[in-house]
Amino acid sequence: MTFQYLTDEALREVQRAAIDLGFATDKALESLSAGISPRFVGMYLDGGTPIGTLVSFTNRMNQTRALGSGEVPLLKWLHNAITMAAEQPEQRVFQRALEIASVDGAAAHTELPSAAAGPMDVQALPGSDGALEVVVDADDTLDVGFLHRGAQVSRSVAKLVVRRHFDGVPAERGGRPDIGVGTGWVIAPGLLITNHHVIAARQVTEARAAPGDFALQGGSVEVQFDFYHADSAVHVVRSSGCVAFDEGLDYAVLRLTEGAAPRAPLCLRPTHLHKPNSTALRERVNVLQHPDGGPMRLGFRDNFVVTGDESVLTYLTDTSGGSSGSPICDDRWSVAALHRGFRTIPSGPVTVWGKAIHQENYGTPIGRVLQHLAAHHPAVHEEVVAGQKPAIPSPAAPVLVPTGSHT
Structure with missing residues (x-):
């Protein structure tokens, strides 16, 4: 079965909206593709009439899960389309498509809290x-220490790259590893937390990850610290397994491999x-x-x-x-x-x-x-609580006054 982010009907609605807005011109097509890999754009955007090019290019993006860098062309294209639609009624079509295609869009979840x-x-x-x-x-205004502390906290936040598995086999797409991406952060020494759906790494058009595949994916996550700009010297570690998770609360706790350079818990x-x-x-x-x-x-x-x-x-x-x-x-x-x-x-x-x-x-x-960790994974909960003692300390600050209160 060919992968696709949007159903055929949803994609046709996006294409019709783009055409109705006058986006089927060479100049508009160039603007819509801004920020997408030039190599990818060059391969699929050239040739044909503007309408034909728009249709064929969106078809290709819809079937391209991610490039080797993890970039998802369709998401960038939809963001550009939302901006260019400038509050026109068709903008809602692009926004809805983004919500479906994005892994953290509400429409991508079959069950919401x-x-x-x-x-x-x-x-x-x-x-x-x-x-x-x-x-x-x-x-x-804020004390300048707000910036210093934010920079310190950023060292414990990482990009996650999840290698997708199907029936126990690492998946490939176009000769490259088939991956999902997300964000995670250090919650205790050697433990990192992210969303359950980041580790599951499935789209709304795909079946749920089988338990075995979820375990394999949770045990092989590439964790990239210090990824601040395109040419950053990132510090890469890997997970050794998922030690706690809950789909309803949408969290997953990963254990990092031993010997990984310590990052302070948040x-x-x-x-x-x-x-x-x-x-x-x-x-x-x-x-x-x-x-x-x-x-x-x-x-x-x-x-x-x-x-x-x-x-x-x-x-x-x-x-x-x-x-x-x-x-x-x-x-x-x-x-x-x-x-x-x-x-x-x-x-x-x-x-x-x-x-x-x-x-x-x-x-x-x-x-x-x-609360869920304490009830269902007490050993992990103890690690998290113990890890808070050496966590990045909160600076001294006045107690926040609840909204609507007066002093």
Whole structure:
């Protein structure tokens, strides 16, 4: 069976939307392919009429799971199409396709957490600056130590490359290893955490990973630390196995091979981030991530928390998909949640300070992961708790005042 990200019907809808928007021109096709490997573009974008080229190129991208670098051409193309659609009705077609094709899009999951399956938190927010209440403190600056600590924390965050297996056999595509990518971070000495679906490495159009294949994939993950730019001298270690996981909470804990250079565990937030949906946007989160398997990026500007409680954390973001497994940190750089996915806002973008935000991200609060470990994997839980003693310390900071409170 030929691999494909989108069904034939969904792909035809994308193609029709692109044609209706006038994207079937040489100039538009060039803009749509910006950021995609020039070699790949050169092989499949040249020749034929513009409409024929658009159809054949999108067909090829839909059947190309990833290039050797881990780059997924279709995801980059859809991101470009969303930008170029500029709030036209057809933009929703591209956004929905991205949600299906991206491994951390909500549509890629057959089962979502109960909180995520309900009404979107962001739906209750007004969609314009005039009505959207955003609280900014009189002094919204941060101590420069925030940057120093963020750089320190980044050393414990890594890009993950998962070799896909089917029926116990390592898969190849086009003569190259068939891989999935994601983000992970050190939760205890020798232990790294990411999403369950990163290790499962399956698309919505594919069957679930068999237990044996999941175990093989979890025991052979390539972990790339210090991947900050394209020519970084990355530090590579490998996993030796998956020691704890839960599909419902979407987490997996990997043990790294012995002898791996130690990286300090990230500090875990002792309480959940509390933010009722009814209160104004104030709290922000910071996300260290490897979107689409690329160099590390930091999302920290308009990442307002929409809702935070013991079961789920949701927040606005303008970052792309592909950041599964990232640590969601507060301003002390303590991990509040494990990023697990995004959903396109069905009612249209929310505008914050003139910038359109198209996605609501959601994550599993780290407290829920710890509770599950304590109940089902007590030995791993003990390692995590013990590992917090030498973890990267949180700096001294004033106690955060809950939204709506006054001092």
